[in-house]
Amino acid sequence: MLIIRRRVSEAILIGDEVEIQVMDLSPGRVKLGILAPKHVTILRKEVKLTAEQNRAASQVAPLEGLIREMRGRGMEVMAIYQRLRDAKYRVVFLGAYNVGKSTLINAYLGDEYLPRVLEECTTKITHVLRGDAMSATLR
């Protein structure tokens, strides 16, 4: 790299057509004046880096991969959800007569699905399943 010291109002020439003059100095900053023909592009370097980065970011091939991966993960979440929704887990309530098993189950389910009386009522093993309509089956 060529390094040249210049004072305010002094200039350098690049080729025959480009002149750069030091206009002003302040701490940490320099103001430059540039004379150049129209066909010469002058950019702050950050703008060029940003332009290049924007071009790289707009490349679509990896994006396809990302979207595919997201779709894939979406399917995974759906699969877990369906497994949870469709699978049946058996929860067993055991206890002596009249301790409140049915009361507890009714409280969990939010309604009086199981009859509660003081006598022995649901003395057989009772299965409670989720269904579309209320129904009872005796076996």
Next chain:
Amino acid sequence: MPRLETAHFGTLDYDEQALIEFPAGLPAFDQERLFLPYEQGCSKPFLFLQSLARPDLVFVTLPVELVDPAYRLTLSPEDLALLGLEESSPLRLGQEILCLVIVTLREDRPPTANLMSPVVVNLANRRAAQVIQTETGYSHQHSLAGSAQEAPC
């Protein structure tokens, strides 16, 4: 409701109120003014900026606060004017403005975020600009390896 054909997301119905406008375009994409911010349920926290004019042009962005919670955004008087913001008005991320970083995805390297040139959106008038940060020394290729990519689905 207007429709938009896109190369990556199929046909999108959108609300014109949702569009954002870059009055000055973006470096290397000076002609692209209108973008539709778009997110798929499972793509969060990524936000896509889909060009309205070019079906194949889309930028992948992340809210800057997810990449660097301590990010310091500097807006010059010119930036404020371009966005239609007042110098005195409060600028809170997610309230008055959005600050998004453009993510570059590569097949062979970890993704990077351009912290040097965030996209700032004025939520009140939906004007946007890519604002180059010259003083704070942020990288235009900040590595996202192991952070945002593993964000929960």
